[in-house]
Amino acid sequence: MSSPNRDDSKREAPDRVTPDRVTPDREAPGAGYPPEQCEPYECKLPDYATGRLPRATSRAVDQHLNSCASCRRFLESIHSLYQIELLPEPVVEVAASRTGRGDWWVRHRGIAAAILLAVVLWLVLFIAEGRPLTDHAIRSGASSHDLTLADLPGIALELPPFPASPRSGEVITDPVVAARFVAYTGKPLLEEIVWDSCPRCQMMDRKFELPEVRAQFFDVIHLRSPLTPQPPGWLTATVPREQVPYQLPAMRITRDDCASGTIAGVAAVSRMTQLLADFDQSCSDGALRALDDAMYHDLARRMVSIPALVDQARYAEAVVDLERVEQVGVRHRTAFVDLAYELRLAITDGLTQQLQALERHAENRSSTSSSIRAVAGQLAEQTRGLAIANDFTRMSLSE
Amino acid sequence: MLDPNARMSSQTLLRERELSNLLKRMASGDRAAYGLLFERERSALETFFIRLCRCPSRSDDLVQNTFVTLWRYRDNFTARGKATSYLYRVALNQWRQWCRQENRRHDVHRDFECTVPPRVVPAPDREAERDDLKEWVWHSITQLKPPQREVFVLHRFEGLSCPEIAEVLDENLKTVESRLRLALSKLTRSLSARRAGSGREGA
Incomplete structure (x- = not known):
């Protein structure tokens, strides 16, 4: 096998070369280059062997080959590999057991790991931080040395009780529940969960991605190409009507209709594809509408509740709600942002007053001053953070 | 022998031109063009997938998904690059998605180890x-x-x-x-x- 781009006469009488210059008189058979010097040429050898290399590069490779025995050997082995007749390919059916449900945990080990992580996070956050600390800790005689930010009335991180942990595949339809989930796990899952607020849309959006999952989910869906041995029907799709809000007409196209891809068969495939696309589109529109409504109600509810939280000096909760409102409000309801800014100022004021009170308290009680100062430091940091955020929001609004 | 299609033959150029035309027509919503595209490229894609995964029923699925994707995201096709490259890209995405979603990269190896000693x-x-x-x-x-x-x-x-x-x-x-x-x-x-x-x- 010879390459159209290679000069065989040069190979017959190889010369020792520097990579860019041939010096015919100093040939040493088998002499080569260090591997790192050969690598760029080795990379070009596959295209060189199949004659697809540009002429200039091909000449450079020629020159290198004249003096490098290892590259010549590599080229020969590529030739001998490419000379082996590999067609038709021996095909192998993947064992049926691989697609069975028995090894679900093996195939979905990512999901399993995520569930485990969620459970651990839930345990850590709920058991460690979610306990009602405020009054109980003080009444149970917590010493001033153990004083933490959570022990100070009004500043305690009082998170509402955690909802039942979502199971795998469970659809969370209540945006408030979803928001709590995010507040506890600290993961930006809300959008994803709210997006799935319509279980029927979720079904379509998620499940239509994989034919196998599709088949598990719906009563009858077979999508097979005509080459599949003895298909039940060439392309049959029946979606149970009670599961979806839209009607997808059942279509049955027989194998005869479209043997060897006749016009009727191809047209039927196109029709079915279009139907599925339209169906997906209308489901997505429905999901968007549901999302928008849910967002609106969620934001409105939070905006109403934040001032009450500020009045009760439950700043941590107010901040969680506020951040959610700001995060979502920017994209969905810009009118919310102005109001959110006002609320943020109110929270900062409240926190600043708390801080000043705490500092005065620390000055008066020298015995617990160190721990209280530490708490005050945390509070000050939080207040500073809020102040910076306020400045940033103000700048954004003024632009 | 080396692959006879190694050099850009006039046949390859013709295929490229036809494919480009079909994809352009498909991008504008022409279903007949989509039908023709399916008819012409189906078996080539099937072979391509068989070479990658060596499993006819899997490659059937992958071909099916490739064509569904081509139609669903037909607006994404721009006539800038080569049409064959676009087709291969869509097909390879399906193959990679299959590898990833099913988490079978290692399983595939294991299957072959078991079945083809x-x-x-x-x-x-x-x-x-x-x-x-x-x-x-x-x-x-x-x-x-x-x-x-x-x-x-x-x-x-x-x-x-x-x-x-x-x-x-x-x-x-x-x-x-x-x-x-x-x-x-x-x-x-x-x-x-x-x-x-x-x-x-x-x-």
Whole structure:
């Protein structure tokens, strides 16, 4: 096998070369280059062997080959590999057991790991931080040395009780529940969960991605190409009507209709594809509408509740709600942002007053001053953070 | 023999032009063009997928998904790049998605290890020996990592050069060249080992 781009006469009488210059008189058979010097040429050898290399590069490779025995050997082995007749390919059916449900945990080990992580996070956050600390800790005689930010009335991180942990595949339809989930796990899952607020849309959006999952989910869906041995029907799709809000007409196209891809068969495939696309589109529109409504109600509810939280000096909760409102409000309801800014100022004021009170308290009680100062430091940091955020929001609004 | 499609023949150019036309018409919503595209490219894609995963029913699914994706995201096609590259890209995305979603990269290897044991002992007659060698090489191909296998299949069977593969994969040329070099090194090493083994058995 010879390459159209290679000069065989040069190979017959190889010369020792520097990579860019041939010096015919100093040939040493088998002499080569260090591997790192050969690598760029080795990379070009596959295209060189199949004659697809540009002429200039091909000449450079020629020159290198004249003096490098290892590259010549590599080229020969590529030739001998490419000379082996590999067609038709021996095909192998993947064992049926691989697609069975028995090894679900093996195939979905990512999901399993995520569930485990969620459970651990839930345990850590709920058991460690979610306990009602405020009054109980003080009444149970917590010493001033153990004083933490959570022990100070009004500043305690009082998170509402955690909802039942979502199971795998469970659809969370209540945006408030979803928001709590995010507040506890600290993961930006809300959008994803709210997006799935319509279980029927979720079904379509998620499940239509994989034919196998599709088949598990719906009563009858077979999508097979005509080459599949003895298909039940060439392309049959029946979606149970009670599961979806839209009607997808059942279509049955027989194998005869479209043997060897006749016009009727191809047209039927196109029709079915279009139907599925339209169906997906209308489901997505429905999901968007549901999302928008849910967002609106969620934001409105939070905006109403934040001032009450500020009045009760439950700043941590107010901040969680506020951040959610700001995060979502920017994209969905810009009118919310102005109001959110006002609320943020109110929270900062409240926190600043708390801080000043705490500092005065620390000055008066020298015995617990160190721990209280530490708490005050945390509070000050939080207040500073809020102040910076306020400045940033103000700048954004003024632009 | 080397692949007869190695050089850009007039046939390849014609295919490229037809494919480009069909994809453009499909992008504007022409269903008849989509039908024609399906008719023309189906078997080529089927073979391509069989070479990647060596499983006819899987490749049926992958072909089906490729065409559904082509239609669903038909607006994404722009006439800037090569049409064949676009088609390969969509197809490769399906193959990668299959690898990823099903988490089968390792399972595929395991399946092949179980189902296609390499046979080192030379067969009695020449034809059987040739089949044996072919099986050995295919086994070695399935042992390659998916990125290396993709590059090798595109180079050896689809007749693409490294720059063309780089365009299809949207990768750096050096990355592609390096992957192909690694793939070929592994395959040639495996072939030499096999030949050495046969030589010893024969002696």
